[in-house]
Amino acid sequence: MGQDVNIADVSMRFGDFYAARDINVHIEAGEFFSFLGPSGCGKTTLLRLVSGFMDPTKGQIKIGGKDMIGIGSNNRPTAMIFQNLALFPLMTVTQNIGFGLEVRGVPKAERIKKVEELIELVDLRGAGNRKVSELSGGQMQRVAIARALAVSPAVLLLDEPLSALDLKLRHHMRAELRNIQRRTGVTFIYITHDQTEALTMSDRVGVMSIGKLEQVAEPDVVYNNPATAFVASFVGETNRFQGTISGIDGEYAVLNTASGSFSCKNPQHLSQGEEATIFIRPETVFMAEESTASNLLTCGIHNLSFEGAYAVVTIKNEQGQLLTMRLNNDGTAPRVKAGDNVKVTFNRENAFVLKNGDSTSA
Amino acid sequence: MRDFWKNAIRDLGKIGVAYILITVGVWMVFMILIPQLIMLNYSFKPMLALRDIGGPKDVWTLKNYIVFFTNKLHMAIFFKTIWSSIIVTSVALAICYPIAFYLAKVARGATVGLVMLGLVIPYWINELLRLFAWQIILADSGIMNQLLIFLGIIADPINFRAGNGAVVLGMTYAYILFMVFPIYNVMESLDRNQLDAARDLGASWLRIHRKIVIPYAKPGIAVGCTMTFMLAAGTVAAPQLLGSPSSFWFTQVINTNFECANWNQGAAYATLLMLLCIIFMFIMLKIFKVGLKELTQ
Numbered sequence: 001m002g003q004d005v006n007i008a009d010v011s012m013r014f015g016d017f018y019a020a021r022d023i024n025v026h027i028e029a030g031e032f033f034s035f036l037g038p039s040g041c042g043k044t045t046l047l048r049l050v051s052g053f054m055d056p057t058k059g060q061i062k063i064g065g066k067d068m069i070g071i072g073s074n075n076r077p078t079a080m081i082f083q084n085l086a087l088f089p090l091m092t093v094t095q096n097i098g099f100g101l102e103v104r105g106v107p108k109a110e111r112i113k114k115v116e117e118l119i120e121l122v123d124l125r126g127a128g129n130r131k132v133s134e135l136s137g138g139q140m141q142r143v144a145i146a147r148a149l150a151v152s153p154a155v156l157l158l159d160e161p162l163s164a165l166d167l168k169l170r171h172h173m174r175a176e177l178r179n180i181q182r183r184t185g186v187t188f189i190y191i192t193h194d195q196t197e198a199l200t201m202s203d204r205v206g207v208m209s210i211g212k213l214e215q216v217a218e219p220d221v222v223y224n225n226p227a228t229a230f231v232a233s234f235v236g237e238t239n240r241f242q243g244t245i246s247g248i249d250g251e252y253a254v255l256n257t258a259s260g261s262f263s264c265k266n267p268q269h270l271s272q273g274e275e276a277t278i279f280i281r282p283e284t285v286f287m288a289e290e291s292t293a294s295n296l297l298t299c300g301i302h303n304l305s306f307e308g309a310y311a312v313v314t315i316k317n318e319q320g321q322l323l324t325m326r327l328n329n330d331g332t333a334p335r336v337k338a339g340d341n342v343k344v345t346f347n348r349e350n351a352f353v354l355k356n357g358d359s360t361s362a
Numbered sequence: 363m364r365d366f367w368k369n370a371i372r373d374l375g376k377i378g379v380a381y382i383l384i385t386v387g388v389w390m391v392f393m394i395l396i397p398q399l400i401m402l403n404y405s406f407k408p409m410l411a412l413r414d415i416g417g418p419k420d421v422w423t424l425k426n427y428i429v430f431f432t433n434k435l436h437m438a439i440f441f442k443t444i445w446s447s448i449i450v451t452s453v454a455l456a457i458c459y460p461i462a463f464y465l466a467k468v469a470r471g472a473t474v475g476l477v478m479l480g481l482v483i484p485y486w487i488n489e490l491l492r493l494f495a496w497q498i499i500l501a502d503s504g505i506m507n508q509l510l511i512f513l514g515i516i517a518d519p520i521n522f523r524a525g526n527g528a529v530v531l532g533m534t535y536a537y538i539l540f541m542v543f544p545i546y547n548v549m550e551s552l553d554r555n556q557l558d559a560a561r562d563l564g565a566s567w568l569r570i571h572r573k574i575v576i577p578y579a580k581p582g583i584a585v586g587c588t589m590t591f592m593l594a595a596g597t598v599a600a601p602q603l604l605g606s607p608s609s610f611w612f613t614q615v616i617n618t619n620f621e622c623a624n625w626n627q628g629a630a631y632a633t634l635l636m637l638l639c640i641i642f643m644f645i646m647l648k649i650f651k652v653g654l655k656e657l658t659q
Contacts, residue, residue: 053558073562080562086555090577099573100563151563 002030002187003064003077003154005050010059012045019045021211023059027189027204029154032181034190034198037208038234043191044083046208047157050189052076064154079153081161085144087132093119093143094128100151118146121180138169145180155187162197174201195235199223207231209357225267229277229357238279239323245274245353255353259319262295264351276353282312284350285325287334288343295348299323301340315344404629426630436615436631443612444638446526447594450533451541454590455583457534458541462582463575465542466549467557481539489536493603496532497523500604528604529611533594540593541586548582549575584650591646592639 005027012020019042027033035043049056050063052073061068068076079100088096097118101111119128122142127135132143141161148156158177162170178201181188192198198205199219206216207230215227226232233240243257245266253266255278262278270276288296299315302322311327313336325344327333336342370379406422414420430436461481465474484492499505500522507519522528552575560570576583601611612635619628646652 051562053562073558074564074566078562080559082555082559084553084555086553086559088556088560088574099560099565103560103563103565103569103573147559147563 001154001185004029004031005155005187005189006060006062006065007046007050008060008062010046010049010056010061012042012049012054013057018042018211020049020056023213025206025213025216027187029064029187030185032178032188032190032201032203033206034192034202034204035206035208036192036195036198036235039193040210041208042211043208044159047080047159047189047191050155051078051080051157077154078157079148079151079155080157081144081148081159083159083161083163085140085161087140087143087147089131089133092129092131093124093135096132096143097146097150099147104151114150115146118150121149121183122146137165138173141165141173145177149180149184149186153186155189156181158188158190160192160194163192163194170197177201199235207235209234225352226279226354227267229279229354232279232352232354237282237324239282239285239325240277240279241321242275242277242356245270245272245276248272252348253353259297259317259321262351263348264295264353265349266353268353268355270353270355274355276355278351278353280323280346280351282324282326283328285323285344285346286327287336288345293343293345295345295351297323297344299342299344301336301338301342304336304338315342401629401632404626405633406630407626409624409626426627427634429627430631430634436612439610439615440612440634440638442610443595446530446609446611447591449526450530450537450594451587451591453530453534454537454541455587458538458545458586459579459583461538462542462545462549462579463571466546467552467554481542484535485539490599490603492536493532493599496528496535497603500528500531523604523606524608525606526609528606529601529609532600532604533597536597536600537590537593540589544585544589545579545582548579552578580650581652584646584652588643588646591642595635595639595642 007023007025007027010020010023011018023046035046037043048054050061050068052068052071052075055069063077073080088099091099094115098111098115101114106114115128119125122145124139124142124146127139132140135143144161162173162177165173174197177188177190190198190201199222202219204216205219205222207214207222207226209230215222215231217225217227222231223236226235232238241255241257241259241262243255243262245253246256246261247254248266248271249263251265252263253270253276254261254263255276257278264278264280297315297317299317301313302316303314305312309329311329311333313325313327315323315325317323323344367379374382405426406424407420408423408425410417410419430440461477465477469477487495501507502519502521506522507516510516511519556574557570560574561567565573596613598611598613598617601609601614605611605614612631616628616631616635619625619631
């Protein structure tokens with residue numbers, strides 16, 4: 001069964017560079033937790049700190065309540081799945097999966113039984129005696145999962161293991177991973193730069209910018225209520241306008257921008273006069289029915305790409321800024337074509353203003 | 363086969379193909395085939411005075427080989443050479459494996475270059491001079507004895523060159539590079555993640571080496587051992603300069619034969635030594651379960 005992981009005040013410095021800075025997060029036992037961030041944000045470093053390949057410069061890592069500092073990776077209740085899988089090329093599938101059991105001195109009969117169970121679990125029947133080099137990408141993936149699960153880890157660490165697979169297989173393996181996680185109850189810590197992967201699989205997501213943990217929350221919360229400008233721009237698509245806050249109305253704020261004044265949510269409780277950016281998701285922008293609506297933008301349709309269930313429409317406002325909107329193909333949206341002039345709007349509940357960060361653009 | 367030549371001519375042009383064929387051909391014929399055949403021919407002929415060559419006494423014979431099997435001393439020296447060369451090879455392997463691993467998987471950046479330089483620098487000096495250096499170090503009043511006396515470990519100087527020790531030491535030193543580089547080359551391509559993965563799965567360092575690193579480095583180890591063994595068995599300088607009568611090397615016997623103008627006997631002994639080295643190579647391949655093809659990679 002899974003154990004909880006507590007990362008407290010953890011910093012990791014390489015020379016002058018902080019790969020991780022003051023990271024605080026508590027990952028529940030049996031949780032599927034993802035660290036999401038651009039490459040180089042320090043998420044792999046964090047994973048290696050949990051696995052014990054190195055110790056942090058500062059801070060504490062506890063697994064199942066036990067302090068892990070100074071304990072090597074071979075003595076931690078974790079198992080890691082590497083980005084390149086790191087299967088042992090000279091061994092068969094069975095030998096790969098059984099490696100962890102063998103080095104732990106598990107008797108042969110028991111070992112064979114356990115390996116068979118795992119081969120069953122990851123759906124690799126009949127491949128036991130094959131060399132790993134003879135396997136397909138998806139099969140190698142399964143061997144890596146089985147090899148890591150063989151040592152009955154309390155925490156499974158996954159370092160972008162799906163990145164080498166083609167799209168279709170990746171979709172399939174996502175569901176598979178989620179499934180295995182539910183069946184085994186092991187705590188999964190998943191590292192990825194792919195937001196869809198993080199959002200679809202995880203119970204909670206930790207979004208990282210360079211060395212910093214920006215937000216930890218459920219996937220829908222991260223998407224709908226991003227805590228910082230970095231999270232808002234990194235997760236999902238957004239339309240953005242920079243401006244100055246000109247008025248406060250309870251939970252809402254009015255932002256003055258070059259493209260007009262917009263009313264939206266003010267989750268950070270910014271006050272009047274602060275420089276900020278408004279974020280509007282493409283799927284919340286819609287055609288205005290009357291020209292008196294608030295949050296109105298007058299635009300020309302720049303480009304239209306029909307995707308079936310929806311159409312992605314690029315529009316250009318009078319200031320020349322491009323925006324994206326997503327029109328659902330549910331019969332309600334009027335037919336438009338490139339060159340048309342339209343008025344679009346959005347509800348103030350669906351947009352939010354956030355303080356300009358150091359790394360707003362992701 | 364036709365396609366092979368067609369493709370070669372298409373890729374390299376007629377001149378290119380001719381150039382490769384001629385250079386390889388010249389090298390094979392003049393550097394390998396002819397010298398070996400001359401030696402082989404010598405070894406099956408009796409030693410004759412100049413006027414008898416081409417005469418009735420100039421016949422093929424196994425006499426030179428039979429001499430070896432009837433000469434107890436030469437046989438003893440032959441087996442002693444094998445044994446000592448195996449010791450040199452083993453000691454070199456024991457020293458070089460950690461060095462190669464350190465260079466390939468532990469050290470990073472400038473350290474690698476520095477250690478490499480350290481390994482290569484002695485080779486800027488001629489082998490003979492290096493052996494002379496060892497002679498000086500191991501002499502009765504040499505640095506080694508002075509150091510041991512100074513440290514109070516011994517009272518009187520040791521004659522290092524009395525036994526086999528000095529020869530084995532000198533050779534191990536001389537051939538370290540030939541052991542380090544083949545192993546290093548193979549180890550370098552080993553994915554570091556595999557070491558981490560094995561460690562992560564609970565393996566001790568000893569087991570990681572036994573299960574992951576050594577199996578992977580096998581071709582390199584086989585090459586290193588073969589080269590070191592051949593160099594050790596085939597050298598004449600080290601035993602000559604560092605040896606004593608009790609550490610007589612088989613190459614010295616061959617050398618003496620040639621110097622005493624019994625080229626035929628010398629050629630037969632040289633052939634035996636060559637056979638030994640070939641056999642050793644195949645034993646190595648067998649032990650490490652490496653194919654000839656992998657060996658040359």
